[in-house]
Amino acid sequence: MIEKVNSGHPDKVADRIAGAIVDLAYATEENPKIAVEVLIGHGICHAIIETSAVLDETDIEKAIARIAGNVKPDIVIVPQDSHLARNQAESIHCGDNGVFRGMPLTDEQKALSQIARDIYKVYPYDGKYILDEARLIICQSNAKKVHLKKIYREAEINPLGDWTGGTDVDTGATNRKLGSDMADSVTGGGLHGKDLSKADVSVNIYAFLKAQRTGKPVELVCAIGDSSVDGIPYEEIVAQAREYITSIGGFEKFAEWGLF
Missing domain, CATH: 3.30.300.10 (GMP Synthetase; Chain A, domain 3)
Known part of the structure; x- marks a missing residue:
């Protein structure tokens, strides 16, 4: 789910x-x-x-x-x-305490991520979606329900009717949708609005990517000031996270969909 x-x-x-x-x-x-x-x-x-x-x-x-x-x-x-600031004065050290988890994505999670992207291309407005073995629930603002029903025939679409959504209807806050960003990898800390020295960003990215690469769960712990995590220098963790952020176009692009 x-x-x-x-x-x-x-x-x-x-x-x-x-x-x-x-x-x-x-x-x-x-x-x-x-x-x-x-x-x-x-x-x-x-x-x-x-x-x-x-x-x-x-x-x-x-x-x-x-x-x-x-x-x-x-x-x-x-x-x-x-x-x-002094913690990072001479070299890059772990910028926070935390417990972090990386989990391989399931086919269900990958499928819903693609559904969300496909719908957003047509309706670039506030939307949220749920998928489990039995149900696909689509809540899409400013959408033509008839159109979506033709594509997703078995889905429950806007169960409470049409809605407009957006920040004039609801408030938004940083890092409040980490389940949407990280799936089963959610532990503590937020992905967004922080530099790469922060473990919330770099260690989360590292653990997630390692889990996708190995197909196995990853669990890590670190403390502020640590010079290594998972047996490798923290600077290397940051370098891997920097490469990932650069590859997708920056921190704003990262914030659009999170890690999947």
């Missing part, structure tokens, strides 16, 4: 804004330290940004408008905590 939300869901809009802000930080520094939290809804977008990089507030406002449309930005930018 798996639930997936699309890139227009309010929580994913928040993730995408956070990812876009991290992209801005990486455009100014090779290894910025940044953490972003976004709350958006009903015409307002709050963004709290802790960062080592110097960011132009106008660029942030443009990113918010591009992703979320006509909303009022409320932006707070503060320096990263000095104690945390």
Whole structure:
């Protein structure tokens, strides 16, 4: 059983804004330290940004408008905590405590991810979907139910009727849809709005990719300041995560669908 939300869901809009802000930080520094939290809804977008990089507030406002449309930005930018900054002063160390899991994706999970993408291409609006052995439930805003029923004949489509969705109907918050992003790999920590030194990002990506490569579950634990994880240097973990993020087009693109 798996639930997936699309890139227009309010929580994913928040993730995408956070990812876009991290992209801005990486455009100014090779290894910025940044953490972003976004709350958006009903015409307002709050963004709290802790960062080592110097960011132009106008660029942030443009990113918010591009992703979320006509909303009022409320932006707070503060320096990263000095104690945390010293942890990374000489070399890249694990930037957080955590327990992490990587799980091979099931055929069911892969199938729902593709269904979500296919529907979003036609209806690029707020949507969420559930698939298990017995049911496919499609809740797609601004959609023609008759059209979807022709494609997904056995699905339950908009059980409560038509709806409009989006951030004028519901609020969105960063990292609130990790089940949609990570499937069975969810443990603690959030994927979005953080730089690669954070274990929440790099170790989660590493564990997930290793599980897909080996076909076996991966369980890891690390503490802030660790120089190695899973028997390899933490810098290598970060390098693998950087390669993955680069391959998909950056942190904003990563936020659209998560890891699958």
